[in-house]
Amino acid sequence: MRKDYYVQDKFVLIPYNANTNENFQNIINQSIFPYELKDENKCPYCPGNKQFSDQLVLSFVVKDGMLQRLYDSQGDENEDWSIRVFECKNPIVTTTPNHEYSDKPFYREPAYGYDLIIIPTPKHNESLTDLSIDQWTNLLLVLQDRVRWLYSQKGVTYVAIHASRGNKGGSTINHPNFRITTFSSIPPIIEKEAKTFHQSMNENGICPACNMIESEINGPRQLFTTDSFITLVPWAPTYNYEFWICPKRHTTFFSKTSQKDITDLALVICSSMRGMDAVLGKTDFSIAFHISPEKKNSRQLHWHIEIYPLLASWSGLERGFGIYVNLPNPEYSAGVLGAAARKELARLIGII
Numbered sequence: 001m002r003k004d005y006y007v008q009d010k011f012v013l014i015p016y017n018a019n020t021n022e023n024f025q026n027i028i029n030q031s032i033f034p035y036e037l038k039d040e041n042k043c044p045y046c047p048g049n050k051q052f053s054d055q056l057v058l059s060f061v062v063k064d065g066m067l068q069r070l071y072d073s074q075g076d077e078n079e080d081w082s083i084r085v086f087e088c089k090n091p092i093v094t095t096t097p098n099h100e101y102s103d104k105p106f107y108r109e110p111a112y113g114y115d116l117i118i119i120p121t122p123k124h125n126e127s128l129t130d131l132s133i134d135q136w137t138n139l140l141l142v143l144q145d146r147v148r149w150l151y152s153q154k155g156v157t158y159v160a161i162h163a164s165r166g167n168k169g170g171s172t173i174n175h176p177n178f179r180i181t182t183f184s185s186i187p188p189i190i191e192k193e194a195k196t197f198h199q200s201m202n203e204n205g206i207c208p209a210c211n212m213i214e215s216e217i218n219g220p221r222q223l224f225t226t227d228s229f230i231t232l233v234p235w236a237p238t239y240n241y242e243f244w245i246c247p248k249r250h251t252t253f254f255s256k257t258s259q260k261d262i263t264d265l266a267l268v269i270c271s272s273m274r275g276m277d278a279v280l281g282k283t284d285f286s287i288a289f290h291i292s293p294e295k296k297n298s299r300q301l302h303w304h305i306e307i308y309p310l311l312a313s314w315s316g317l318e319r320g321f322g323i324y325v326n327l328p329n330p331e332y333s334a335g336v337l338g339a340a341a342r343k344e345l346a347r348l349i350g351i352i
C-alpha cells in the first residue's frame, strides 16, 4: 500500500501483477472520445453563434505574435479572435447568491463566486491536446491575468482552474474549454495539501514538494524535465496514468510565473498531453491547477498541475472507502507515458 506525498488519508493499492498494460488495453480501446460534431451551429463558443453564448467578458486576438485585447465594443462583433472569456450562463457559484444560511443537520451557506469559461481556440473540433505551444502560452497568460484579477476581488478566497475532455470528465460541450470557478473558502483537497505544506515549512523549513522533486528527479516515475519544470507520475496516484507537472524551483504563486517559464510550461503541457494521447488514445481526462490561495499566508503551497486520465470506472473501494487501485503500476505508466512524451517533446522542439 502506498500513500500520497502530501496527504495521509488516501490509500493506493497496486496489485502484484500490475507491472504490465495487458489487462488494461481493452479498457483503453473502449474509451476513445468521439469528436464528431453533434450540433456545431448551436455551439455557444463557435464564432458567429453569439445568440447562444454566455456573457462575453474578454476577447483576445494574436497580432504579430503578441496577444492583444479587443475592446468590448469590438469584442462582441469581431469574429477574428484567438481566445475568449465568458461568464457562465448556468453558473455553479454566483456573485448574486440568495442569502440563505442554515445550521446542521441542514447546513447551508451562499455559494458566492465567479464562474468563467475560457475558450482557447475558435476551432470546435480541436481537442485541448491539439493546441499548439503558442496557443497554450496565450491560454496560460490569459489564465494568469484572470487569476490576478479574481484574487483582487472581494469574496474570492480560492481560484480553481480546471478543464475536462469527454463525458467522463463531466464535459457537456465538445468545444475545447477551460473553466475558472472561485470559492469563498478553500476547497477540501487544497486545504489538506496546503496544511501539510504549512506544517512542514513551520516545523523544519522544508517544502514537501521541493523535497519530493529532489527524490523523484531522474527516477523511475519521471517523464521528463525542462529548465523549469518536471513532469512525473506520482508515487501514489488516484487515477491510472495520472501525471503531474511541477515547477522545479520553489514557487507558490502561479500568477507570478515569468513569461519565460510560461513558454516552458506550454511546451511541457503540450508534450506530456500529446504523449498521453499517443499512449491512451484520445481518452477522457480532467486537469486541475493546484495553485495557492493567494490571500491566505498560512495556506501557501508549491503550485503544480495534476492530470487525471479517466479510463477505468471506479469500484466500491474507490467510491466508498477512499482506497484506489492502480493497474498498471505507476512505474510502468511513467515508462510508457515518458517515452511517448519525450518523443512529442523532441518533435515540438524540432530535434526529430
Ligand SMILES: [Zn+2]
Pocket (backbone or CB within 6 Å): 040, 043, 044, 045, 046, 123, 124, 175
Ligand atoms: Zn464550438
Ligand SMILES: [Zn+2]
Pocket (backbone or CB within 6 Å): 207, 208, 209, 210, 211, 249, 250, 251, 302
Ligand atoms: Zn517547494
Ligand SMILES: [Zn+2]
Pocket (backbone or CB within 6 Å): 193, 290, 304, 306
Ligand atoms: Zn496537488
